[in-house]
Amino acid sequence: MRFETGVDIDAAAERVWRVMTDVTRWPEFTPTMTAIEPLGDGPLGIGGRFRIKQPGLPPMVWQVTEFTDGASFTWQATGGGVTTVGTHVLTPRENGVSVRLGIDQSGPLSPLVSLLAGGRTRRFVRTEAESLKRRCESGAGV
Structure with a gap:
């Protein structure tokens, strides 16, 4: 299963990048995250690991696999016969x-997971994009 959503944010790229990569603060502004705990020291970057708790889902450990400062990061979690990869890409535009x-x-169980939880996954990703937009445009947070 692949799902992608996008949002235009009327805020400086540096601000959006700071909010997007300050992952431990996501539960402050998006209802799809209950807790995010770093499993190491230092900022978000290659190899960084985070335990994420989301409503209605078991906690999962996500590890950063790709990181381009100021532009994008990718992390992945594996569990229950499914590997989940999350991508976050920032592209500057005029305003x-x-x-x-x-x-x-x-993974072997991804079709079943998609059937059972695909709707929730799509809602969560859309909600996270909309929450990031509201946070960055409001001036709250970092």
Whole structure:
């Protein structure tokens, strides 16, 4: 299963990047995250690991697999026969940025997971994009 959504944000790219990569604060502004706990020291970057708790889902450990400062990061989690990859891409535009968020699930049980939880996954990704937009445009947070 692959799902991607995008949102245009009327805020400086530096601000959007700061909010998007300050992952431990996501539960402050998006209802799809209950808690995000770093499993190491330092800022978000390659190899960084985070335990994420989301409503109605078991906690999962996500590890950053790709990181381009100021532009994008990708992380993945594996569990229950499914590997989930989350992408976060920031593209500057004339009056702000465009952000694309994506989820890709693969593995032997991914068709079943998609059937059972695909709707919730799509809602969560859309909600996260809309929450990021509101947070960045409001001036709250970092």
